[in-house]
Amino acid sequence: MGGEPDGGGSGAASEISFEEFFRTRRDTLRRTAYLLCGDWHRADDHVQAAFVSLHRHWRRIRDKAALDAWMRRTLVRAVVDESRRPWRRERATAEPDDRRAVPGAADAVATRHVLVGGLRSVPPRQRAVLVLRFLEGLDVPATAVALSCSEGTVKSQTSAGLAALRTALGDALDDLRPAG
Numbered sequence: 001m002g003g004e005p006d007g008g009g010s011g012a013a014s015e016i017s018f019e020e021f022f023r024t025r026r027d028t029l030r031r032t033a034y035l036l037c038g039d040w041h042r043a044d045d046h047v048q049a050a051f052v053s054l055h056r057h058w059r060r061i062r063d064k065a066a067l068d069a070w071m072r073r074t075l076v077r078a079v080v081d082e083s084r085r086p087w088r089r090e091r092a093t094a095e096p097d098d099r100r101a102v103p104g105a106a107d108a109v110a111t112r113h114v115l116v117g118g119l120r121s122v123p124p125r126q127r128a129v130l131v132l133r134f135l136e137g138l139d140v141p142a143t144a145v146a147l148s149c150s151e152g153t154v155k156s157q158t159s160a161g162l163a164a165l166r167t168a169l170g171d172a173l174d175d176l177r178p179a180g
Contacts, residue, residue: 012060018058021067022051030073036079038120046082050074072136073146076128081123114169121168129154131143138150 016167033043050071061067119127124148133144133154140158144151 014059017064018055021064025068025071026051029075032072032131032136033075033079035116035119035135036075036124036128037082038116042079042082046075049078069142070145072132072138073148074100076132076147080128098168116163118168122161122164126157126164129157130161130165133158 026047029047030043033046034040037043037046053074054067054071119130122130128147129143132138132146133140139147140151140154143154147154149157
C-alpha cells in the first residue's frame with residue numbers, strides 16, 4: 001500500500017472503484033471470515049471492519065492486485081486477535097448451538113456442516129492456516145505472507161491443525177470420504 005497523494009479530481013472515480021471491489025469481493029470475504037470464526041454475525045463484523053480499514057487507505061493504494069492478500073491478512077489478524085480476548089474464547093459443548101436437521105439435503109450441505117463443526121474445535125491460528133490452505137487454495141508461501149509468519153510455521157500449523165480436525169471429526173471423517 002503505497003503513498004501516492006490523491007490527485008483531487010479522482011475522488012468520484014476512486015469511490016466507484018472501491019464500490020466495485022466491495023461488490024465483487026464481499027461475499028467471498030464473508031465466507032472466508034465465517035470459516036475462520038464459525039459465526040455469521042462475527043464474520044460480518046470482521047468483513048465490515050476490514051472494508052472500513054481498506055476504504056481509509058483506498059486512494060493511496062498503488063498495487064490494486066495485492067488487495068485480496070491484504071484483505072485476507074486483515075481478516076485473519078482480526079479473527080485471531082479477537083479469539084485471544086477472554087470474553088470471546090470458545091467453549092466446547094455437547095451439541096452445537098446452531099444444530100439443524102438436514103433431512104433430504106444434499107450431501108454437500110451435510111458435509112459442510114460437519115466440516116464447519118470440526119473447524120470450530122480447531123485452535124484459531126491452526127484454523128486460519130487450514131482455511132487459507134485448503135478452502136481458499138493458497139499455497140504455503142502465500143499462506144505465510146497472509147499470516148505474517150514463516151513457511152515452516154505454516155507447515156507445522158497445518159500438520160497440527162489437520163490432526164486436531166481429525167480428532168474433532170472422529171467417526172464423521174469416514175462420512176466425508178467419497179465412496180468407492
